Amino acid sequence: MAAKPKLRRRIWTTALGWLAAGILFFPIFWMVLTSFKTEVEAIAIPPKLFFQPTLENYSTINDRTDYFSFALNSVLISVGSTLLALLFAVPAAYAMAFFPTKRTKGTLLWMLSTKMLPPVGVLVPIYLIFRNLSLLDTRIGLTIIYTLINLPIVVWMIYTFFKDVPKDILEAGRMDGASTRQEVFQVLLPLALPGIASTGLLAIILSWNEAFWSLNLTTTNAAPLTTFIASFSSPQGLFWAQLSAASSLAIAPILIFGWLSQRQLVRGLTFGAVK
Amino acid sequence: MSTVTLRDIHKTYVDAEVIIGVDLDINDGEFVVFVGPSGCGKSTLLRMIAGLEEITSGDLLIDGERMNDVPPDKRGLAMVFQTYALYPHMTVAENMAFSLRLAGMPKAKRYERAKEVARILQLEPLLDRKPRALSGGQRQRVAIGRALVRNPKVFLFDEPLSNLDAALRVQMRIELASLHDSLQSTMIYVTHDQVEAMTLADKIVVLQGGVIEQVGSPLELYHHPRNLFVAGFIGSPKMNFLPVTVTAVNDFGTTVSLPGEASVTIPVKPGYVSIGDRATLGIRPEHLQIEPNHAELTGEVLVVERLGGETFLYVKIMGGDTLTIQTNGDNTSLVHDRVPIAIHGDLCHLFDQQGEAIPKARRHHLTLNESQEQEAHEQSYQPKLNY
Numbered sequence: 001m002a003a004k005p006k007l008r009r010r011i012w013t014t015a016l017g018w019l020a021a022g023i024l025f026f027p028i029f030w031m032v033l034t035s036f037k038t039e040v041e042a043i044a045i046p047p048k049l050f051f052q053p054t055l056e057n058y059s060t061i062n063d064r065t066d067y068f069s070f071a072l073n074s075v076l077i078s079v080g081s082t083l084l085a086l087l088f089a090v091p092a093a094y095a096m097a098f099f100p101t102k103r104t105k106g107t108l109l110w111m112l113s114t115k116m117l118p119p120v121g122v123l124v125p126i127y128l129i130f131r132n133l134s135l136l137d138t139r140i141g142l143t144i145i146y147t148l149i150n151l152p153i154v155v156w157m158i159y160t161f162f163k164d165v166p167k168d169i170l171e172a173g174r175m176d177g178a179s180t181r182q183e184v185f186q187v188l189l190p191l192a193l194p195g196i197a198s199t200g201l202l203a204i205i206l207s208w209n210e211a212f213w214s215l216n217l218t219t220t221n222a223a224p225l226t227t228f229i230a231s232f233s234s235p236q237g238l239f240w241a242q243l244s245a246a247s248s249l250a251i252a253p254i255l256i257f258g259w260l261s262q263r264q265l266v267r268g269l270t271f272g273a274v275k
Numbered sequence: 276m277s278t279v280t281l282r283d284i285h286k287t288y289v290d291a292e293v294i295i296g297v298d299l300d301i302n303d304g305e306f307v308v309f310v311g312p313s314g315c316g317k318s319t320l321l322r323m324i325a326g327l328e329e330i331t332s333g334d335l336l337i338d339g340e341r342m343n344d345v346p347p348d349k350r351g352l353a354m355v356f357q358t359y360a361l362y363p364h365m366t367v368a369e370n371m372a373f374s375l376r377l378a379g380m381p382k383a384k385r386y387e388r389a390k391e392v393a394r395i396l397q398l399e400p401l402l403d404r405k406p407r408a409l410s411g412g413q414r415q416r417v418a419i420g421r422a423l424v425r426n427p428k429v430f431l432f433d434e435p436l437s438n439l440d441a442a443l444r445v446q447m448r449i450e451l452a453s454l455h456d457s458l459q460s461t462m463i464y465v466t467h468d469q470v471e472a473m474t475l476a477d478k479i480v481v482l483q484g485g486v487i488e489q490v491g492s493p494l495e496l497y498h499h500p501r502n503l504f505v506a507g508f509i510g511s512p513k514m515n516f517l518p519v520t521v522t523a524v525n526d527f528g529t530t531v532s533l534p535g536e537a538s539v540t541i542p543v544k545p546g547y548v549s550i551g552d553r554a555t556l557g558i559r560p561e562h563l564q565i566e567p568n569h570a571e572l573t574g575e576v577l578v579v580e581r582l583g584g585e586t587f588l589y590v591k592i593m594g595g596d597t598l599t600i601q602t603n604g605d606n607t608s609l610v611h612d613r614v615p616i617a618i619h620g621d622l623c624h625l626f627d628q629q630g631e632a633i634p635k636a637r638r639h640h641l642t643l644n645e646s647q648e649q650e651a652h653e654q655s656y657q658p659k660l661n662y
């Protein structure tokens with residue numbers, strides 16, 4: 001008797017989970033579907049679920065732009081900014097997690113609070129600084145901006161992963177004669193690796209999807225895929241099918257990347273690093 | 276040769292002074308145990324010796340050399356942590372050889388050394404396992420092995436056995452004792468387990484609130500506790516305390532009146548209390564006897580705990596105090612029985628109003644050092660058998 005309500009609840013929660021997933025996934029599904037339609041089919045009402053698929057949109061895009069140069073920029077900038085952020089965040093989080101002072105908590109909160117400022121508020125000064133330093137439309141420039149944007153979150157995440165590493169283990173390392181560098185590289189980092197990896201994955205995804213700064217600070221040379229999509233929303237009216245194809249191309253790499261690393265991502269985000 | 280000397284050591288955290296002037300001499304090869312209630316500063320003291328915690332003031336000498344500002348690994352110490360603190364991403368062999376790797380020893384050589392130590396600790400079959408695939412006892416052994424590999428001058432242990440189950444704890448305790456016997460190195464050991472302290476120590480240091488209450492051999496603390504705190508802390512079950520009034524003082528002892536009619540004479544030195552003073556009488560549960568013929572006290576049994584080999588009676592006596600009595604396993608007393616209790620004066624301790632012990636007229640024969648032994652012999656003192 002007791003099993004029955006439990007079973008019913010499980011059916012309910014499972015159904016709800018699928019429903020939520022469906023709602024979240026539907027736009028992506030529809031976008032990919034639309035990318036294989038003709039422009040006429042794309043705006044047909046009622047929407048068509050079955051149609052003769054065409055690769056026409058993709059070939060148009062291929063003729064009009066150089067997808068791979070945008071994709072390369074996206075890869076270089078998101079990976080580069082993530083590595084740079086990790087390089088700064090690891091020492092910062094190490095100090096905050098293992099040698100906290102009275103102001104550590106406050107510093108962490110302050111760092112996070114910078115994420116609450118709307119980016120447009122600092123657009124003009126940053127634009128001017130970039131112009132004066134000749135960083136406009138350069139990969140370096142965008143990498144620096146993405147590093148700074150993601151740094152608060154990266155420090156926070158690594159800080160929490162470091163907090164999970166028992167202090168005793170580091171002290172044992174110190175007793176064994178490890179210098180600070182050896183302690184970090186041979187004891188701490190191997191232990192926190194799952195956490196650091198998932199932090200890195202998240203930072204890559206966030207950088208990949210960032211659009212505000214890439215649209216404002218790049219034109220062609222350093223433009224990543226977000227700019228590539230935007231270039232298809234032309235003022236002479238929207239070509240939905242073409243835009244869908246461009247968007248599908250833009251998200252494909254990160255989608256595949258996320259799919260491959262999802263286990264790592266979930267493990268890092270849900271469990272402590274050690275134990 | 277490795278001695279450790281603490282000179283007026285203080286430790287202050289931002290808001291509190293947790294070690295308040297500790298002086299201690301630890302001799303070469305000695306097994307020293309720090310005991311005390313939770314939060315008294317045992318770990319802090321040990322960690323200051325290890326170099327994991329800064330010394331606020333005072334001097335720490337190892338082999339006569341000041342070590343306050345020497346980094347942990349340069350002090351020639353090894354530490355075993357309560358949580359074992361093994362490196363989870365390394366195998367047992369790598370764990371044990373890590374310090375040698377950091378010291379730049381070639382791979383073949385350091386694995387040989389790890390193997391050697393593994394043999395002593397019976398860890399050989401486990402050398403390639405990761406810590407997560409080990410039992411608690413095995414992990415503890417690896418932690419000890421990691422310390423052994425370094426050939427330290429001094430071993431530091433912070434409650435190394437407290438995460439093990441009772442049976443394993445006994446086994447590891449015996450192994451530690453024989454390890455100390457074979458290595459003959461200096462060991463400092465923190466615990467709050469009575470039995471570990473009594474059985475392992477050459478010298479026990481009783482701490483409370485950041486100060487040393489007493490330092491001495493286990494039997495010295497048992498037979499000659501310096502004050503109420505040490506008397507109550509050492510020994511299990513705890514010593515019984517009764518409020519008494521002094522009725523006579525002379526060279527043979529001090530007589531005090533017990534609750535009720537009776538009185539008892541305790542062989543302590545004269546000159547510390549005078550007639551009419553209030554004092555505290557202490558007597559251990561194992562020294563109280565149920566004796567119908569000359570009982571000083573009677574009381575009602577509240578609880579009987581039969582452990583098989585021995586029985587503990589919790590008895591309420593006149594005046595409302597409760598005494599714990601340890602008797603033999605086939606004692607037949609039942610709850611609500613009235614039992615006669617004999618108190619032998621030479622088994623009692625007497626404490627003045629400040630809680631300080633009044634020195635015994637004679638020292639217990641197992642706690643005499645050589646010169647005292649000589650002296651006692653000259654006075655042709657014959658230790659009593661039941662003392």
Ligand SMILES: Nc1ncnc2c1ncn2[C@@H]1O[C@H](COP(=O)(O)OP(=O)(O)OP(=O)(O)O)[C@@H](O)[C@H]1O
Pocket residue numbers: 288289291293311312313314315316317318319320467
């Ligand atoms: N980092 C710290 N900051 C402030 N106070 C501390 C710190 N570490 C320890 N203390 C305080 O110092 C005192 C002694 O702590 P310690 O860990 O040495 O106790 P202990 O005797 O080892 O206790 P236990 O038996 O519970 O392990 C405690 O009151 C503790 O609260």
Ligand SMILES: [Mg+2]
Pocket residue numbers: 317318319
């Ligand atoms: Mg402790």
